[in-house]
Amino acid sequence: MANKGRAEMEVGADGVALITIVNPPVNSLSIDVLLCLKDNYEQALSRDDVKAIVITGAKGKFSGGFDITAFGGVQGGSTEQPKIGYISIDLLTDTLEGARKPSVAAIDGLALGGGLEVAMACHARISTSTAQLGLPELQLGVIPGFGGTQRLPRLVGLTKGLEMILLSKPVKGEEAYKLGLVDALVPRDELVKTARFWALEIAACRKPWIRSLYKTDKLESLGDAREILKFARAQAQKQAANLQHPLVCIDVIEEGIVSGPRAGLWKEAHSFQTLLLSETCKSLIHVFFAQRATSKVPGITDLGLMPRKITKVGILGGGLMGSGIATALILSSYPVILKEVNENFLKAGIDRVKANLQSRVRKGKMTQDKCERTLSLLTGVLDYESFKDVDLAVIENVSLKQQIFADLEKYCSPNCVLATNTSTIDLNLVGEKTKSRDRIVGAHFFSPAHVMPLLEIVRTHETSPQVVVDLLDVGKKIRKTPIVVGNCTGFAVNRMFFPYTQSALLFVDYGLDVYKIDRACTKFGMPMGPFRVADLVGFGVAVATGMQYLQSFPERVYKSMLMSIMVEDKRTGEATRKGFYKYDGKRKASPDPELMKYIEKSRNMAGVTPNPELMKLPDKDIVEMVFFPVVNEACRVLDEGIAVKASDLDIASIMGMGFPPYRGGIMFWADTLGANYIFERLEAWSKMYGDFFKPCSYLTERAAKGIPLSAPANQTRARL
Numbered sequence: 205m206a207n208k209g210r211a212e213m214e215v216g217a218d219g220v221a222l223i224t225i226v227n228p229p230v231n232s233l234s235i236d237v238l239l240c241l242k243d244n245y246e247q248a249l250s251r252d253d254v255k256a257i258v259i260t261g262a263k264g265k266f267s268g269g270f271d272i273t274a275f276g277g278v279q280g281g282s283t284e285q286p287k288i289g290y291i292s293i294d295l296l297t298d299t300l301e302g303a304r305k306p307s308v309a310a311i312d313g314l315a316l317g318g319g320l321e322v323a324m325a326c327h328a329r330i331s332t333s334t335a336q337l338g339l340p341e342l343q344l345g346v347i348p349g350f351g352g353t354q355r356l357p358r359l360v361g362l363t364k365g366l367e368m369i370l371l372s373k374p375v376k377g378e379e380a381y382k383l384g385l386v387d388a389l390v391p392r393d394e395l396v397k398t399a400r401f402w403a404l405e406i407a408a409c410r411k412p413w414i415r416s417l418y419k420t421d422k423l424e425s426l427g428d429a430r431e432i433l434k435f436a437r438a439q440a441q442k443q444a445a446n447l448q449h450p451l452v453c454i455d456v457i458e459e460g461i462v463s464g465p466r467a468g469l470w471k472e473a474h475s476f477q478t479l480l481l482s483e484t485c486k487s488l489i490h491v492f493f494a495q496r497a498t499s500k501v502p503g504i505t506d507l508g509l510m511p512r513k514i515t516k517v518g519i520l521g522g523g524l525m526g527s528g529i530a531t532a533l534i535l536s537s538y539p540v541i542l543k544e545v546n547e548n549f550l551k552a553g554i555d556r557v558k559a560n561l562q563s564r565v566r567k568g569k570m571t572q573d574k575c576e577r578t579l580s581l582l583t584g585v586l587d588y589e590s591f592k593d594v595d596l597a598v599i600e601n602v603s604l605k606q607q608i609f610a611d612l613e614k615y616c617s618p619n620c621v622l623a624t625n626t627s628t629i630d631l632n633l634v635g636e637k638t639k640s641r642d643r644i645v646g647a648h649f650f651s652p653a654h655v656m657p658l659l660e661i662v663r664t665h666e667t668s669p670q671v672v673v674d675l676l677d678v679g680k681k682i683r684k685t686p687i688v689v690g691n692c693t694g695f696a697v698n699r700m701f702f703p704y705t706q707s708a709l710l711f712v713d714y715g716l717d718v719y720k721i722d723r724a725c726t727k728f729g730m731p732m733g734p735f736r737v738a739d740l741v742g743f744g745v746a747v748a749t750g751m752q753y754l755q756s757f758p759e760r761v762y763k764s765m766l767m768s769i770m771v772e773d774k775r776t777g778e779a780t781r782k783g784f785y786k787y788d789g790k791r792k793a794s795p796d797p798e799l800m801k802y803i804e805k806s807r808n809m810a811g812v813t814p815n816p817e818l819m820k821l822p823d824k825d826i827v828e829m830v831f832f833p834v835v836n837e838a839c840r841v842l843d844e845g846i847a848v849k850a851s852d853l854d855i856a857s858i859m860g861m862g863f864p865p866y867r868g869g870i871m872f873w874a875d876t877l878g879a880n881y882i883f884e885r886l887e888a889w890s891k892m893y894g895d896f897f898k899p900c901s902y903l904t905e906r907a908a909k910g911i912p913l914s915a916p917a918n919q920t921r922a923r924l
């Protein structure tokens with residue numbers, strides 16, 4: 205098998221061995237790279253002409269950490285691993301850090317995870333000011349495994365070290381220097397030269413020879429450290445009660461502080477090994493690759509098309525979505541022209557963008573100066589005159605979309621991409637009156653558009669691949685995760701979201717408690733249960749959406765009257781301070797005993813007698829009752845070719861619905877339970893409660909054949 209990366213060594217006349225990690229695209233530390241590093245070290249330590257060593261990464265990137273692609277092989281048992289502690293103790297601690305020749309890390313681009321851990325084992329670190337340094341392993345369900353749990357707190361102090369590790373939050377070179385994580389900041393073109401000089405200075409005892417594993421000056425006293433760790437444990441549990449690995453990480457750090465760093469390294473090595481095989485780690489690794497795979501669309505991104513340069517974006521409508529989209533675009537340096545129908549609406553739209561930016565200033569995410577420079581990219585207009593040179597026009601929720609598209613066709617250049625932000629409108633209808641159907645595309649942002657990470661790119665049969673490639677590129681530049689989907693009511697995310705609320709409403713009619721359902725969902729890991737979400741969004745939207753679904757999918761909509769009854773009583777959610785919950789002045793939700801009268805009315809209208817047995821159900825059953833219909837719908841979305849692959853739906857469920865990432869997304873989670881189990885439960889419920897639960901043919905077939913729901917179906921033709 206071909207080697208996965210290497211480390212190259214070159215010995216200079218100055219007596220410095222320069223070791224370069226070469227493993228594109230991010231110089232990850234594969235086992236091959238690490239074994240090369242070991243060979244290089246053995247050579248450098250034995251050669252008389254080598255006085256000191258510098259480690260760097262090829263092409264401006266130190267290293268993105270351990271090779272994540274190898275995790276899958278280890279988890280599946282197909283890749284053999286080095287023995288426990290071999291990399292962190294034998295190689296990095298005893299060979300590199302314990303060597304009688306000094307090492308200096310020359311860091312540019314990124315030093316993440318194992319990359320930073322290699323750098324911390326060196327005796328000094330020189331960095332550029334823009335490099336990113338961090339230990340993001342917890343994001344992947346593991347802990348730092350090459351000594352990071354021991355060395356980072358010793359270099360930057362326990363509080364900062366915990367923050368960086370538990371929040372997977374990297375720092376820029378500049379901050380790393382202030383924290384003491386790096387020893388000097390230099391411009392990129394002086395990086396290696398300075399590191400060489402520094403290494404020779406250490407060898408000549410003119411600069412300190414520091415083994416960070418044994419540093420104690422930054423560590424708090426044992427009593428203080430215990431208090432800090434206690435607080436960190438409480439925070440970790442509060443933030444994600446279902447996750448074990450943050451607590452394991454804190455235990456490992458504590459071991460090093462209480463019993464010494466060597467004991468800490470051993471505990472780290474054993475814990476890393478155990479966590480690597482956990483369901484959480486498998487799920488999070490799946491999510492890492494699934495997220496990157498969303499921008500790989502068969503038949504679109506494999507045609508060799510290059511994205512065209514988008515230099516200016518026109519937005520029609522400065523409402524909530526239009527202003528949010530404008531904010532997202534100017535934040536990524538796109539000049540934007542915002543068009544409204546009159547002065548008042550235009551001012552309101554621009555004020556919304558200003559408020560979005562000001563909120564970033566207040567939170568310390570942006571300086572006032574940067575805020576003003578960003579705002580200068582936005583121009584408000586009342587006519588189409590300035591649309592001549594826009595490359596992308598995004599139409600927000602304005603009526604007469606057809607007319608607007610016909611107007612745009614007259615005013616914009618023939619190459620301008622025409623995008624519409626809609627969650628429901630049929631794109632084929634929108635383009636009906638134009639000759640430009642090939643450049644019409646949906647750009648479904650989620651509210652608030654400048655904050656939510658997901659972007660559904662909706663294509664019709666006629667949308668050209670070039671236009672999709674262009675929008676994928678814009679999505680990446682504005683830091684959204686784009687999912688390419690076909691045209692249908694609700695696209696992928698809302699189609700999956702709808703049964704979530706529907707199922708919850710059905711079971712309330714049949715006797716379950718609103719608050720019990722919400723609690724079961726939040727314990728499962730959802731940020732909010734379906735009823736709390738409905739309050740947040742407002743019932744107006746939910747009722748209107750329900751009507752559209754009823755039209756499109758009449759055979760599987762449960763017609764609950766509960767929300768409509770509440771709307772009649774002007775009880776429409778958080779905005780009216782009363783929905784399924786009641787809200788105080790600070791938007792704090794609490795259960796409302798009055799709700800029962802609406803529920804009883806809804807049950808009467810449905811002609812349903814509540815079953816008291818349902819209230820005795822454990823949370824697990826409630827979660828399945830709410831989510832299996834979502835799985836069923838996700839299967840239909842996949843079967844119809846609306847989504848091109850199951851992992852796209854995993855990302856859509858995580859980023860669009862708040863499905864817990866540590867469960868891997870809706871389809872990944874479903875496969876951990878098995879298609880057959882889900883089929884049987886849905887089938888049983890469909891007999892008791894009706895067609896809403898009826899398993900679709902995709903699910904039925906896979907359950908019968910024992911095929912995972914996520915397995916690609918080559919026979920499924922994309923219907924768009």
Ligand SMILES: C[C@H](O)CC(=O)SCCNC(=O)CCNC(=O)[C@H](O)C(C)(C)COP(=O)(O)OP(=O)(O)OC[C@H]1O[C@@H](n2cnc3c(N)ncnc32)[C@H](O)[C@@H]1OP(=O)(O)O
Pocket residue numbers: 229230232233268269270271272273314316317318319321340341344347348349350352493496497
């Ligand atoms: C023992 C140790 O403690 C354990 C570890 O080190 S675990 C690993 C810790 N490191 C990380 O978590 C970093 C993960 N990577 C990232 O956050 C980002 O990829 C990055 C910041 C490095 C680069 O981001 P960006 O420039 O946007 O590029 P991105 O699209 O994410 O990645 C480029 C490619 O590199 C791959 N890649 C990134 N990091 C990788 C890694 N550590 N191993 C293997 N492949 C990696 C991606 O999968 C992607 O591949 P693709 O082009 O085939 O889709």
